[in-house]
Amino acid sequence: MENVRTRFAPSPTGYMHIGNLRTCLYEYxxxxxxxxxxxxxIEDTDQERYVExxxxxxxxxxxxxxxxxxxxxxxxxxxxxxxxxxxxxxxKEYAVKLVESGHAYYCFCTKExxxxxxxxxxxxxxxxxxxxxxxxxxxxxxxxNLKAGVPYVIRQKMPVDGTTTFSDLVYGDITVENKTLDDQxxxxxxxxxxxxxxNVVDDHLMKxxxxxRGNEYLSSTPKYNKLYEAFGxxxxxYIHLPPIMKDAHQKLSKRNGDASFLxxxxxGYLVEAILNYIALLGWSPGGxxxxxxxxxxxxxxxxxxxxxxxxxxxxxKLKWMNGEYIRRMSPKAFLEAAKPWLTEGLGEELAADEAVxxxxxxxxxxxxxxxxxxxxxxxxxxxxxxxxxVLFCHKKMKTDEENSLVAxxxxxxxxxxxxxxxxxxxxxxxxxxxxxxxxxKNSQLLWPLRTALSGRDVSPGGATELAEILGxxxxxxxxxxxxxxxxx
Ligand code: GLU
Numbered sequence: 001m002e003n004v005r006t007r008f009a010p011s012p013t014g015y016m017h018i019g020n021l022r023t024c025l026y027e028y029x030x031x032x033x034x035x036x037x038x039x040x041x042i043e044d045t046d047q048e049r050y051v052e053x054x055x056x057x058x059x060x061x062x063x064x065x066x067x068x069x070x071x072x073x074x075x076x077x078x079x080x081x082x083x084x085x086x087x088x089x090x091x092k093e094y095a096v097k098l099v100e101s102g103h104a105y106y107c108f109c110t111k112e113x114x115x116x117x118x119x120x121x122x123x124x125x126x127x128x129x130x131x132x133x134x135x136x137x138x139x140x141x142x143x144x145n146l147k148a149g150v151p152y153v154i155r156q157k158m159p160v161d162g163t164t165t166f167s168d169l170v171y172g173d174i175t176v177e178n179k180t181l182d183d184q185x186x187x188x189x190x191x192x193x194x195x196x197x198x199n200v201v202d203d204h205l206m207k208x209x210x211x212x213r214g215n216e217y218l219s220s221t222p223k224y225n226k227l228y229e230a231f232g233x234x235x236x237x238y239i240h241l242p243p244i245m246k247d248a249h250q251k252l253s254k255r256n257g258d259a260s261f262l263x264x265x266x267x268g269y270l271v272e273a274i275l276n277y278i279a280l281l282g283w284s285p286g287g288x289x290x291x292x293x294x295x296x297x298x299x300x301x302x303x304x305x306x307x308x309x310x311x312x313x314x315x316x317k318l319k320w321m322n323g324e325y326i327r328r329m330s331p332k333a334f335l336e337a338a339k340p341w342l343t344e345g346l347g348e349e350l351a352a353d354e355a356v357x358x359x360x361x362x363x364x365x366x367x368x369x370x371x372x373x374x375x376x377x378x379x380x381x382x383x384x385x386x387x388x389x390v391l392f393c394h395k396k397m398k399t400d401e402e403n404s405l406v407a408x409x410x411x412x413x414x415x416x417x418x419x420x421x422x423x424x425x426x427x428x429x430x431x432x433x434x435x436x437x438x439x440x441k442n443s444q445l446l447w448p449l450r451t452a453l454s455g456r457d458v459s460p461g462g463a464t465e466l467a468e469i470l471g472x473x474x475x476x477x478x479x480x481x482x483x484x485x486x487x488x
Contacts, residue, residue, distance in 0.1 A: 004036025006210045008069070009199065011043045012054035015254055016061040016261045018313060019214055019244045022278045026241070027212045028067045029279075029301035039206055040072030042083045043199070045192045061261050064271050066294050071206075079206040084198055091193035094201050094231075095154040095186050103230035104186060106152045107134040108145050129182040130155065154187040156197075156223065164222040168238045170308045171215070176222045184223055196220060200227045208236050215240040239303070241282055242310045252313050268341060268371030269318065273325040277318045281311035291324070323369040335361040338371055345375030347382045356381075359469050363461040380454045381469060384478055387455035389485050397447040403440070404448035405486040410438055411449055412479045415472060422472055427464040452482030 006027040010020055031038035040062070042055060055073075062069065071077030081087055098104035107130075118128050135157060137145075145152065158181040165175040186197035193201070203211060218240050228235045246252045254260065259267065264274050276292055284305045285292070292300060326334065335342075338361055343351040351357055360381065364374055379385075392404035399407075414434055420426050431449070435442045450463035453470060467475045 003207075004031055004034035004209050005039060005207050006031045006036065006212065007039040007041050007203065007206060007208050009041045009043050009202075009213075010058050011046065011195070012058060014054035014057050016057045017254060018252055018258070018261060018278060018281075019241075021061060021065075021261045021275075022244065022281055023212050023214065023241060024062075024067060025065075025275065025279060025297075026239070026283070026301075026306075027210070028069075029297055030210050030212065030239075030303070031070070032298040033301050036209070037070045037077075038068075039077070039079070039208070040069035040075075040082060041202060041206065042073060043195060045084045045088070045198055046195065057260075057262065064265065065261075065275055066271075084193075084202065087198075087202070088192055090205075091198055091201055092187060092191060095193070095197065098156070098186070098227075098230055099154060101230060102157065103226075104154050104156050105135055105183075106137070106142050106146070107155045107183075107185075108137075108150050108152050109133055129180075130184075132183055135183065151189045153185045153189050155183045156186050156227065158183050158223070158226065164225060166221050166225050166235075166238065168218070168221070168240050169303060170240055170242070170306050171218065174218065174221075176219075181223055181226070186227075196223065197227070200224050203236055204228070204231070204233045210239060211236045212239040212241065215242055239306065241306070242308050244281055245310045245312050247312065258313075264318075268373070269322050270325050270337065270371075273318065273322040276325075277321050281313065282307055290321075319369050326365060326368050326371075329365070331358075331362060331365065334365045338364070338368070338374060341371045341374040342378065345378040345382070350382050356469055359465075360460075363465060363469075367460055377460055380456055380459065381466075384481065385455040387451075387485075391451045391455075391457055392448050392482075392486065394443075394447050397443040398441055399444055399447045401486055403444055404451070405483065405488045407440065407445045407448045408452060408479050408482045408486065409488060410434065410440075411445060412476065412483065415476050415479065418472065422468060424462075424464040424468040427467055428462075431464065448482065449479070453478050 008024040008027045010016075010024075028038045030036070040058075042058070044055075061067075069075060071079065072082045076082070095104060099106065109130075113133070114130070117131055134155070159178040162178050163175050164178055164181070165173055167173050184196055185194050187193055202208075221238060221240075225235055244252045246256065246258055250256060252258045261274060265271060272293060275294060276290075276297075279292060279297055279301075280290065283301070284307060285300055286302070286305055329337065335358060339351075339357070342357055342360060342364075346357075346360070360378055364378060367377075368374060389401055393400045411431070411434075414430070418427075418430070420430065431445050432442050435445050446463045450459060450466060451457075453459075453463065453466040453475065459466060461469075470478070
């Protein structure tokens with residue numbers, strides 16, 4: 001393939017939508033599988049929508065995911081600057097060129113006039129097309145207006161007859177009636193380009209070969225093609241992606257309160273799992289393998305795996321995948337990723353004990369789906385919660401309050417005199433021995449012990465694993481509390 005160049009062109013809104021990240025990922029992967037170049041371009045010409053610090057969400061997301069750009073802000077290549085507001089002066093020249101070649105015109109209509117044209121249907125989603133009032137102004141009129149400093153915009157002069165056909169890699173050939181195409185604004189009265197104009201000029205100047213974006217831009221694409229044709233520029237390959245849905249009817253969106261990429265990370269999803277899952281929302285690898293690291297995707301990604309049916313963002317599937325990723329991590333990597341969550345659950349002091357932390361991480365790793373589950377599950381290590389004595393009663397374990405009290409008293413004596421190795425396996429063996437001696441079942445000692453140590457009906461780890469982590473003194477203290485609660 002020719003020298004492939006792709007770009008991710010976010011408008012900084014302070015929020016990296018899942019759909020944006022998917023676009024970004026695909027652009028990146030198309031560049032990587034073709035040994036091409038991936039460009040980051042910030043589209044910030046819409047100053048009204050400008051949000052301070054909004055670019056951070058883009059940079060943070062890219063840094064976290066490992067999606068590295070080859071050219072972009074802070075990584076200048078031959079086609080910079082890569083922030084559109086820093087390119088503000090170059091678009092006018094191109095717009096004026098189009099006026100000169102008869103593909104665009106000056107429009108001096110006031111806001112009031114334009115507003116009066118709108119029938120209020122915009123509320124209903126009907127698009128408003130300009131009535132082309134200024135399309136045929138005389139040369140003298142235009143010059144007089146320009147001389148007098150009358151504010152103007154530059155509009156694209158669309159053909160009114162015939163049709164325009166364009167090709168999209170995902171959607172195939174699409175034909176539209178030219179008369180439906182709006183004489184859209186290219187250059188605004190503040191001299192800045194509209195998105196519609198700037199993206200064409202920049203994609204050309206930056207030698208972009210593949211344009212990936214959401215299918216909400218499909219209807220504008222014939223207008224872009226008219227611009228490419230007017231300039232005599234080569235049209236890039238278009239890859240419009242179907243929306244990501246939250247269910248059969250609604251798109252995933254910030255407005256609906258759906259999580260952004262960084263929200264998911266904050267909720268304890270692993271970056272690798274999110275990225276893997278997002279890669280599969282609209283792309284199919286062809287085989288049955290679903291697990292791909294970014295490095296694997298860089299080799300496996302194919303354009304013909306792209307699908308035009310909307311993908312449903314299934315949080316349950318993401319959770320499952322996240323759990324699988326957690327299971328596949330080395331204990332060391334898991335400890336590293338889970339540390340903030342472990343610390344939140346245990347408190348700074350307990351979490352400072354590396355040995356304790358490692359043991360608890362080992363207990364929770366096989367059972368964790370998302371990292372944010374961790375703190376609540378392990379908080380009992382730091383603080384024994386208030387609990388009800390019914391927790392001691394367990395049919396299958398053959399325990400009730402009465403025999404639990406007997407068990408805890410036996411265990412108290414045993415632990416007070418215990419001089420052996422304080423490790424789960426040794427303790428387990430000893431307790432089973434004790435059960436034999438006093439003619440109780442193992443479970444009749446282990447269940448009350450686990451309950452007294454955790455104050456919970458479920459806990460990561462069994463009785464002696466908890467005892468090992470809590471240490472002899474704390475184990476004895478918690479057994480005494482249990483005895484007390486059972487009225488002993
Ligand atoms: N700035 C546009 C957006 O954020 C980019 C669309 C495109 O990729 O052309 O939606």
